[in-house]
Each structure stands twice: as structure tokens, then as C-alpha cells.
Amino acid sequence: MESPYREAPQMLLCPRCAEALDRVFGGVAVCVGCQGAWISQSALDVAFGNPRWPAGRNMWWHAALDCPECATEGTVTRMDARSADAIMVDLCPSHGVWLDHGELARLMKLEAGADELLALQRKVNAVPDPDGLAQRRLRWRTELDKRRRQTAEFRAWLEMAAQRKAAEAAEAERLRAIEDEKRRQVREAQAASAAEIARVAEEKRQAELARHQRLMKQRAEIAASMNVLVREREAARGHLASVESQFAQHEKALSEIDKELDAPKPNPK
Numbered sequence: 676m677e678s679p680y681r682e683a684p685q686m687l688l689c690p691r692c693a694e695a696l697d698r699v700f701g702g703v704a705v706c707v708g709c710q711g712a713w714i715s716q717s718a719l720d721v722a723f724g725n726p727r728w729p730a731g732r733n734m735w736w737h738a739a740l741d742c743p744e745c746a747t748e749g750t751v752t753r754m755d756a757r758s759a760d761a762i763m764v765d766l767c768p769s770h771g772v773w774l775d776h777g778e779l780a781r782l783m784k785l786e787a788g789a790d791e792l793l794a795l796q797r798k799v800n801a802v803p804d805p806d807g808l809a810q811r812r813l814r815w816r817t818e819l820d821k822r823r824r825q826t827a828e829f830r831a832w833l834e835m836a837a838q839r840k841a842a843e844a845a846e847a848e849r850l851r852a853i854e855d856e857k858r859r860q861v862r863e864a865q866a867a868s869a870a871e872i873a874r875v876a877e878e879k880r881q882a883e884l885a886r887h888q889r890l891m892k893q894r895a896e897i898a899a900s901m902n903v904l905v906r907e908r909e910a911a912r913g914h915l916a917s918v919e920s921q922f923a924q925h926e927k928a929l930s931e932i933d934k935e936l937d938a939p940k941p942n943p944k
């Protein structure tokens with residue numbers, strides 16, 4: 676998605692009074708209204724050997740100003756409030772430090788009446804330019820109306836860009852909601868088919884269980900019937916033995932009788 680800030684005018688607004696900042700020299704911009712200074716991390720690094728100068732204690736409950744550079748990127752970053760030598764300064768963790776007019780002189784421990792911007796320029800540049808600074812300050816006074824018009828235009832542009840960004844975010848949110856709904860439907864369909872598979876498996880299991888129980892019952896019935904048959908077979912075998920024994924006795928008796936009948940007959944007279 677295109678950034679609504681792709682054609683951002685290179686303009687910074689004062690975090691204290693919302694006037695335009697004037698880029699005075701490398702990485703240093705000064706408010707034409709309140710004369711506070713915005714010093715970028717690169718300038719801090721060159722001037723003081725520390726992009727997060729000045730060191731101090733974080734006092735978050737004093738944080739009140741938004742970073743002017745984050746604003747040009749379309750984000751609102753409340754700067755950290757930091758107490759350095761009892762002076763409250765405001766730092767953006769990614770961009771630089773905001774110093775109200777006079778704070779830079781106190782932090783740099785300049786003599787009374789010394790020009791803080793000139794002192795900073797001396798630290799940033801090899802060649803300080805007092806004439807150029809004086810001319811700029813003169814222009815700030817004479818061009819204030821023109822600058823205020825430009826600032827108003829820039830604020831309107833920022834407003835428009837923010838609206839466009841919000842509209843794009845809303846559209847992205849709408850598309851994301853549609854995607855979420857599609858994914859939800861797919862998940863639901865998958866869950867339904869998983870439930871169907873589980874249902875079929877359960878039906879099969881129940882059918883197998885019923886078949887097993889049926890076979891066990893049949894087996895028990897046949898086994899019971901077999902017990903009866905075994906007893907009947909025992910009885911039948913006992914009866915057969917008794918019949919055969921009687922048969923054998925009868926045979927023997929017959930044969931004894933026949934033997935006696937074959938002996939010489941007694942004389943009938």
C-alpha cells in the first residue's frame with residue numbers, strides 16, 4: 676500500500692507552539708516563533724559524541740510534547756521527558772531532542788549573553804557563520820506571515836494525509852475482516868467434515884461391537900446345548916454297555932443250553 680506521506684513537504688512544526696521550524700544548519704532547526712531548537716541525533720552525535728545527548732533521568736510524568744519528525748511520518752510520538760542538570764528536555768528515541776530557547780545555553784554552560792545557536796554551530800561545523808545566523812533571524816521576523824501561511828497549508832496537508840491514511844487503514848481493516856470470515860468458514864467446514872468422519876467411525880465401531888456381542892451370545896447358546904448333548908451321549912453309552920452286557924449273557928445262556936441239548940438224549944422209555 677502506498678504511504679499517504681510519499682510527497683511529504685520537508686517541513687517540521689514546532690512541538691511547543693506549532694510554528695514552522697527553520698532548518699538553520701546540518702540537522703538543527705529553530706522555531707521562528709518561540710526560538711526553541713530541534714537538534715537531530717546526527718547533529719547531537721557530531722556536537723556531543725552522543726546521539727541521545729543530554730544524559731539524564733527519565734521523568735515520564737512530565738512528557739508533554741510530540742516529536743516533529745515522527746509527525747511527518749504520520750505517527751504521533753510523545754517524546755520522553757528527561758531531567759539533565761535540572762533542565763527538562765524532550766527526546767524522541769528515534770529522531771532527536773527538543774530544547775526550549777535558552778536551555779541549550781544552560782546545558783552547554785555558556786556565559787550569560789552568549790549565542791547558543793552560534794555555540795552549537797561551532798560544535799557541528801568547522802566554520803561558524805554568525806552573519807548567516809543574524810540574517811536568518813532578521814528574515815524570521817520579516818517573513819513570519821508568509822511562513823505562517825505555509826505552515827497552515829502544511830497542517831492542512833498533514834490533516835488530509837492523516838485522513839487518507841485513516842481511510843486506507845479502514846479499508847485494510849475491512850479486507851482483513853473479509854479474510855477472517857473466509858478463514859472462519861473454512862475452519863467450520865473442516866470441523867464439520869472432521870465431525871462427519873468421527874460419526875462414521877463411531878457407527879462402524881458400534882456395528883462391530885453389536886456383531887461381536889451377537890456372536891458371543893450364539894456361542895454361549897451352542898455351548899449350553901453341547902453340555903446337554905455330552906450328558907445324553909454319556910447316558911446313551913451307559914445304556915449301550917448294559918444292552919451289550921445283557922446280550923452277551925443271553926448269548927452265553929443260549930450256548931450253554933444248546934450244548935446240553937446236543938448231549939446224548941436220555942432214553943425216553
Ligand SMILES: [Zn+2]
Pocket residue numbers: 689690691692693694706707708709710711
Ligand atoms: Zn515554537
Ligand SMILES: [Zn+2]
Pocket residue numbers: 742743744745746752767768769770771
Ligand atoms: Zn521522532
